[in-house]
Amino acid sequence: MLEGKKFFIHTFGCQMNLNNSEQVTSILLAEGASQVDSPEEGEIILINTCAVREKSVEKLFSYLGRLKEHKTRRRSVIVCLGCVAQLYREKLLSRFPYLDLVVGPGHYQELPLLLHNTPGLPAAVTHWTKDWVELPVKPVARESQVSAYVTVMEGCDNFCTFCVVPFTRGREKYRPLRSIMEEVRQLAESDFVEIQLLGQNVNSYRDPESGAGLAELMEKMAEVSRIEWIRFLTSHPKNFSYELALAMASNRKVCHQLHLPVQSGSSQVLTRMNRNYSREDYLEKIGWLKSLMPDISLSTDIIVGFPGETEDDFSQTLELVEQVRFTNIFSFRYSPRPLTRAARWNDDVPEEVKIERLIELQKRQKEIQLKLNQEAVGQKQKVLALGRSKKGNLYTGRNEAYQVVNFSSSRELSPGFVEVKITGGGAYSLKGELSS
């Protein structure tokens, strides 16, 4: 037991990492430990890490550097979790000798035991696990009281040439549908109204017991009466089928919103990325989605400056962005990641060209977003209110398109669904007032 121990957890990275941190929090709370809000108060400090980009690893290293003081002054136990833990293992322990534990994503259920045996015993626990490991999340450990992440699969078999995930999360493992449904029903009983299904490649989900796919899973979830919105990410365009688009369109609880990472608008670059679809394939799928759901909101990921990317390749990316009119994009400069195929190639796009392309892409996208958001002015939208905005005088929430909506209300609101009249739109969020 960790009775009375105070722990602090800091999370870098994506929604999967956030959900993993919720799982770790649940495990430690069940052992009698209590969560605190700052590393200064923590007897155990856990850092959940992201290795997807070089920049996130650099940020982590500087964060770990700052924790040295806690070790010397407070003798806190410092634990590194997640993808960087899996990737760098002993290297982390030798660069930061004050780290007590390095634990990969397949071993969080072992944390209580590892923490008991810790002081003075540096250890890396990162060997691969083949089977699905069930890690339930307590409602109290969740970030939100109304919207919940539910992980349905883990790992990736795709080996895109730029991506480190298959080396940090391992091969694909699927969670049994019955255990997903058990969690969804419990969430509904605890007043959660939105479920976001998570996995590195959710389209390839298969129930290991019945073989049911993502569409069948969402159909079952839609039968749970209190759940009103269902979303899923991340989708791989290669596995995104017409049947799934139809299932989205015919199941009204599935939000008309999709994150479909294109990565590049050039088929030549896509081939070198090992994405297994062409620009035309991607646009065809966008065509299905828009004809089945004219109001669909689409977002994507784009890498600029991939090895060999020419001006013409980049222009094709800009054209694709103009054509699709994404509600949001997550765009990055290419950086080589350890163990990946592309890391062995000449990183031949000069850094200043990568920066120029990224600025150009983001400028165009900002214009598109501004136009889209201004078109929404005057609409009444269903919004899932999540709490007060950072400035405190407004509420903040998300609409079905997963856009941030900041709005005023003359009465005190609890998290939940409301109707908001949109009164303004900047490039990154909408503004409005409560209308119901």
Ligand code: SF4
């Ligand atoms: S599909 Fe490609 S980019 Fe996505 S996690 Fe798998 S290897 Fe990485």
